[in-house]
Amino acid sequence: GDSVTQMEGPVTLSEEAFLTINCTYTATGYPSLFWYVQYPGEGLQLLLKATKADDKGSNKGFEATYRKETTSFHLEKGSVQVSDSAVYFCALSVNTGGFKTIFGAGTRLFVKA
Amino acid sequence: DAEITQSPRHKITETGRQVTLACHQTWNHNNMFWYRQDLGHGLRLIHYSYGVQDTNKGEVSDGYSVSRSNTEDLPLTLESAASSQTSVYFCASSEPAGDEQYFGPGTRLTVT
Numbered sequence: 001g002d003s004v005t006q007m008e009g010p011v012t013l014s015e016e017a018f019l020t021i022n023c024t025y026t027a028t029g030y031p032s033l034f035w036y037v038q039y040p041g042e043g044l045q046l047l048l049k050a051t052k053a054d055d056k057g058s059n060k061g062f063e064a065t066y067r068k069e070t071t072s073f074h075l076e077k078g079s080v081q082v083s084d085s086a087v088y089f090c091a092l093s094v095n096t097g098g099f100k101t102i103f104g105a106g107t108r109l110f111v112k113a
Numbered sequence: 114d115a116e117i118t119q120s121p122r123h124k125i126t127e128t129g130r131q132v133t134l135a136c137h138q139t140w141n142h143n144n145m146f147w148y149r150q151d152l153g154h155g156l157r158l159i160h161y162s163y164g165v166q167d168t169n170k171g172e173v174s175d176g177y178s179v180s181r182s183n184t185e186d187l188p189l190t191l192e193s194a195a196s197s198q199t200s201v202y203f204c205a206s207s208e209p210a211g212d213e214q215y216f217g218p219g220t221r222l223t224v225t
Contacts, residue, residue, distance in 0.1 A: 032212050043203055043216030044156075089155060093212040101146075101214055105155040 002027045006090045006104035013080055014112050021075040021107050023064075023090035031092040033057075033066050033073040034101070038087040047075075047088070085111045115140045119204050119217040126224055132191040134220050136204030144207040145187040146214065147171075147179060149200040156203065162187055194224045 006023040013019060025031065032051045036044040048057030053068035062077045073090060090104040117138040126132050138145065143164045148156040158171030160179040168179050176198060178190045191198055201221050205214040 034213070041218075043218050044205075044214075045216065046213050049213065095212075100158070100161070101212070103148075103156040105153060 002031070002092060002094055002102050004090050004092055004102055004104035006088075006107055008105075009087075009108040010110055011107060012110045012112065015082055016079045017111075019075070019077040019080045019084075019109070021088055021090075021109070023073045023075065023104060025071050025073065025090075025092050027071075027092055027094060029094055031094050033064070034091040034093065035062070035064055035073070035075050036089040036091060036103075038089065038106070040086070044089060080109070080111045082111045082113050085109055117204060117206055117215055117217040119202075119220050121220060122218065123221050124223070126194050126222070128194060128196060128224055130194050132194050132222065134189045134191075134202055134204075134222070136187050136189065136217060137185055138204075138206045138215070138217075139185065140206055140208075140215060141184060142206035142208055142215070143184065145181070146205045146207075147177070147187065147189045148203045148205065149173065149198075150203060150219075151200050159189065159202075160187075191222075196224050198222065199224045 003026045034049045035047040037047045038044045048059040050057040050066035056065045064073050064075045087106045087108045089106045093101045120135045146161045147159040157173045162168050162181040201219050203219050204217040207214045
């Protein structure tokens with residue numbers, strides 16, 4: 001079945017460090033790929049997405065590229081800030097007569113000042 | 114501004130009681146979803162609806178039910194609450210032809 005695997009956390013970085021959170025997927029068909037972010041005490045919100053191979057999604061300094069050949073969608077940011085501390089979820093969406101989204105387990109990021 | 118709200122935000126109940134969690138969206142989205150979030154499991158789909166009078170089971174639907182009588186609301190009912198249903202519950206909605214989901218703030222449910 002369709003699934004998403006992302007690196008386990010927590011990830012702890014110092015401010016201005018480079019961030020990579022790995023995400024790989026298994027899907028039948030051609031999914032759309034997403035990164036959602038959850039700040040403490042809040043619901044998830046979309047961070048970025050990509051809908052076809054080689055597309056790059058970007059937002060707030062975060063980037064991820066849809067790699068069909070490696071079935072990956074790794075999240076990167078060149079210089080993290082304390083305010084980036086949150087839980088990050090990789091997800092895929094498949095059309096089964098309506099879009100259904102499958103989430104990874106989430107990766108918690110702590111950024112120290 | 115359009116939004117999706119959940120109530121209550123926190124609920125403590127006893128084993129065996131019936132509990133209903135409310136979800137209301139003003140996006141006018143046809144698709145609505147209920148998830149539960151547990152440590153180590155990410156988000157797991159409980160039930161979903163593609164429109165009024167339509168409901169479908171997700172991967173962890175046992176012990177839960179939903180009904181969709183209008184576009185705006187998808188209440189989630191726990192028929193007889195169990196301690197295993199202690200969790201944070203999120204409601205979400207999406208456009209019919211799109212796939213980005215918009216989430217509510219969550220309801221933290223504790224079953225004692």
